[in-house]
Amino acid sequence: MNNDIIINIQQLVKRFPIGKGEFTALKGITTSFRKGEFAGLIGPSGSGKTTLLNIIGSLDMPSEGEVTVLDVSVGSLTAKQAALLRKEKLGFIFQSYNLLQVHTVFENVEFPLLLLHYNASERKKMVMEALDWVGLTDKAQSKPSQLSGGECQRVAIARAMVKKPVLVLADEPTANLDATNSHTILRTMEKLNKELQTTFIFATHDEKVISYLHRKVFLDDGYIVKDEWVKND
Amino acid sequence: MIKFLLQGLLRDKSRSHLPIMVVAVGVMLSVFMHAYITGIMNDTIEMNAAFSYGHVKVLTKGYADNMSQFPNDMALDNTDVLVANLKKQLPNIEWVERIQFGGLIDVPNDKGETVAQGPVIGIGIDLFGKETTETKRLRIHESMVEGRMPSKPSEILVSNDFAKKLGIQMGNTVTLMASTMYGGMAYQNFVVVGTVSFGVQVLDRGTIIADIQDVRDALDMDNASGEILGFFSQGYYSDKEADKAKSIFYAQQDNVSIQDEFTPILLTFREQGDMGTFVDLSHSMGAIITFVFIIAMSIVLWNAGLLGGIRRYGEFGVRLAMGETKHHVFASLLYESFFVGIIGSIIGTAFGLLFAWLLQEYGLDMSDEMKGSSMMMPTVLKARITMADYYIGFIPGIFSTLLGAALAGIGIYKRKTSQLFKELEA
Structure with missing residues (x-):
């Protein structure tokens, strides 16, 4: 196995119970992702891209097959071990930002560090650094309700990046943004990918996002139909 | 966090x-x-404790067995000695003597002919003692409707509803007909000087309140009382205090034989009527x-x-x-x-x-x-x-x-x- 490979997926099948029957969302996926990739799972609704992202993020378990993330088999993880993996190694960015509305920008970004038990001075330093990456140091004490959509998503990126995770999973991160904000967000993530060597995997069908990807994994009806490298990392 | x-x-x-x-x-x-x-x-x-049961009550076993009938033939005798002993044994309890009795009140006209009669339940309490707490305990002053408090022997209070029903006026003399402690007929004249209303039908239907010494004289109960009620100095009933009093009472009773129906016994509040429930x-x-x-x-x-x-x-x-x-x-x-x-x-x-x-x-x-x-x-x-x-x-x-x-x-x-x-x- 290539030492750079951080995600290895072999014959992944995922089924969901629907009534008395089952729905198969992923039908034998085999692929891998290397450290530092800026890749996307691309496909229409129902193609299985979010399901695959969830399994990579240990938010869901495979029905069959093997998924290894950072040398850990996702299928064998207990809930506690899965939470530990997410806490220490993974970052998530959501379509609708999902900031904690009653907390300030600083506190939102600080939250993952609280879970990792960093002390106050370390947290402050790391939060301000993360806000600097996304250009929001002046908004540290603002509440999410005082920010624009683009700014909210930049806070979400800072929150995902503050602990410097190995892997960031972003599910439709630009779906609620206009074109200008989308490009700003994507440039920010691309910059972080280059500077910190953080692996980004997107689930998207947004052309703007697709245009930034270095690797495009196309899914349709639970299968990988095309795996395309656009740029060398 | x-x-x-x-x-x-x-x-x-x-x-x-x-x-x-x-x-x-x-x-x-x-x-x-x-x-x-x-x-x-x-x-x-x-x-209920103030009017009937006390926090604890000392009475004879025979009286206790038929308490609802006020069997004064089973009353406690030599109560001056008994009360003195109780005060010595249980100094934290205030002891008061009571006589409850049933009878008939006859209301005569000027010629001595009966105008009206009615059954009554009487309570003999210490009305005239210098340190009596009974009038306060029974809230008699607050319950007065007409007239005044008795100030000398043979003066009584009657319940207001009863007085109206029988046409009793303040200052009227009424005759109590009852049974003496020894089973004989008792007749005693009393002067009604006031009426009371406790706001409770059971008391207002027909009650007379007289000084205990007058009742003793009327019922031939010299130095006797139907019951001796004890009230805790803390001012309210407590099972713990009652049990403590009971154990002290029986521990210091000499030669107690519960077979003797005249033997004083002590009942706690909860042991009387449905009060336990x-x-x-x-x-x-x-x-x-x-x-x-x-x-x-x-x-x-x-x-x-x-x-x-x-x-x-x-x-x-x-x-x-x-x-x-x-x-x-x-x-x-x-x-x-x-x-x-x-x-x-x-x-x-x-x-x-x-x-x-x-x-x-x-x-x-x-x-x-x-x-x-x-x-x-x-x-x-x-x-x-x-x-x-x-x-x-x-x-x-x-x-x-x-x-x-x-x-x-x-x-x-x-x-x-x-x-x-x-x-x-x-």
């Missing part, structure tokens, strides 16, 4: 202000209701109220928690995605609810005590509504604050918030992590 959770809780009014208000109102009602019920129960107990009910009332409020508040807080919880599933999803475990999220919900419960309970207890204190000090006069009541109950309803009121509200306050949060939080476990995560997007 705790600071972070508290910040979120305090800033999100729907998570803190509303539940705290719900808890505070529930706790306030619990505390107030507990003090109110305790007040009514205790006043009822004390009223009433005392138990008054004790369990606090638990009943607490239980009812726990259930009611839990349902309210469960629903509030469910609504809040559903609204927060997105937040839970984010926290799970960031690496919190479901246990941790659930525990944080319980911590939050504990905090809400504590704050709500403190506020609710403070207000509950305030309202209870107002009712304790000023009371609620229900005399008009309770006219004709067949039960011996106080007409001014008063709360009574006890030690329990300082903490009893915390039981429903904390328990129901925890239960409500726990029930609402079950949704975290019922949903798959990815499902909660997905609800972020909703």
